[in-house]
Amino acid sequence: MSGRVAVVVGVGAEAGLGARLCVRFGREGLHVLVAGRTADRIERVAASIRGAGGAATAVPTDTTREADVLRLFEAADAIAPGALALVAFNAGNNQMHDFTTMEASFFENAWRVACFGGFLVGREAARRMGPQGEGTILFTGASASLRGRPPFAAFAAAKAGLRAVAQSMAREFGPKGVHVAHVVIDGGIAGERLQRFAEFVRAKGEDGLLDLDSIADTYWMLHRQHRTTWTHELDLRPFKEPF
Numbered sequence: 001m002s003g004r005v006a007v008v009v010g011v012g013a014e015a016g017l018g019a020r021l022c023v024r025f026g027r028e029g030l031h032v033l034v035a036g037r038t039a040d041r042i043e044r045v046a047a048s049i050r051g052a053g054g055a056a057t058a059v060p061t062d063t064t065r066e067a068d069v070l071r072l073f074e075a076a077d078a079i080a081p082g083a084l085a086l087v088a089f090n091a092g093n094n095q096m097h098d099f100t101t102m103e104a105s106f107f108e109n110a111w112r113v114a115c116f117g118g119f120l121v122g123r124e125a126a127r128r129m130g131p132q133g134e135g136t137i138l139f140t141g142a143s144a145s146l147r148g149r150p151p152f153a154a155f156a157a158a159k160a161g162l163r164a165v166a167q168s169m170a171r172e173f174g175p176k177g178v179h180v181a182h183v184v185i186d187g188g189i190a191g192e193r194l195q196r197f198a199e200f201v202r203a204k205g206e207d208g209l210l211d212l213d214s215i216a217d218t219y220w221m222l223h224r225q226h227r228t229t230w231t232h233e234l235d236l237r238p239f240k241e242p243f
Contacts, residue, residue, distance in 0.1 A: 004030050005076050005083045009063055009121050010091030010140070011036035011045055013192035017140065017185075017215060018090040019045045024216035025086060026054035031079055035061035035072050063091045063117030064109075073124040082132060086223050087125040089118050090140040092159070096151040107154040114158035119165050122180075126173050133177040136223040139166045141184040141233075163233075170232050181222045184235035185210065186243055208238050 006025040011018035011034050018036065026032045026049035034049075034056055036042040042058040049056035059075050061068045076084055092114045097106055118139055129135030145163040148156030163182055170180035188200070190209035195201070201209065215236060222231060237243060 003080055003083055004085035005033065005079050006030040006086040006088070007033045007035060007072065007076055007084070007121075007125070008088045008090065009035045009061060009069075009072070009117070010089065011042050012038065013041065014045055014048070015192040015212070017189055017191065017212060018088075020191075020212040020216045021088050021090065021219055022046075022056065023049060023052075024213075024220055025088075026052070026056055028220065029054070030085060031055040031057070033072065033076055033079075034058045035063075037062050063089075063121060064112040066120055069117075069120040069124055073128070077128070082128075084125065084128045084132070084135060086136045086138070087121065087129075088138045088140070088219060089121045089162075091117050092140065092142070092155070094142065094144075094152070094155050097154060098151055099153050102154065107157070110154035111158045111161065114155070115161035115165065118162045122165060122169050126169060126178065129178045130173055130176050135177075136179045136181070137169065137173075138219055138222060139163075139180075139182045141166075141182050143184065143186045145182070145184055167232070174230065174232075177227070179222070179225065179227070179230050181231055182233045183215075183219065183222070184233065185215070186235050186237040187241040189215070204238070205240070208240055210236060210238055 008022045022032045022034050034042045034046045039060045046056035046058040061072045125137045142159050144156035145159040166182040188209045
């Protein structure tokens, strides 16, 4: 084991991006804190990492609650003070809603999960990595980070806000040795969530969705980049996805 710690926020299904990031980072020898709202789901992910010989701890976390986020990072400190190497913020709630019938609470909740949560996680990561002079903070973005369209106004506003948070952090903390990157996921992910939309998946055809392991490989590549060639933003899409 490396003695280093990774925190992944926004972990749900085992066949999902958050879980796959946990597995990838665990395979590289980091002690992974698996953070998500559903305790049994994140424990299954943590158990699979431990079963493969890695180190992982499940920490139930609602990223919209400051107390939860503080407790998550205190758990990281307790494992190995000063050893936080990598934080990935993957929380989001991509839900559709007609604009004129959208309740204020729906819009606010989208912002709290995908943007406010990113601020809380990013702040706690930067508070530790800044004094260390090293570390990587990765934010999962979406097509909606760059362009809004109906019926995704709430999600687009939240993701665009998260992108602005990532940009601001990169400009502040990059010179201090902290690599902040924003990954635009431009297309559907071949995971559990999309299995509910069988027709959509069939229409995409072979390799028409983003492969989970390939996305995770890209996140790890960002973490391993030399500081003379840091990437702040990159976009990932299947070869047949229009853009």
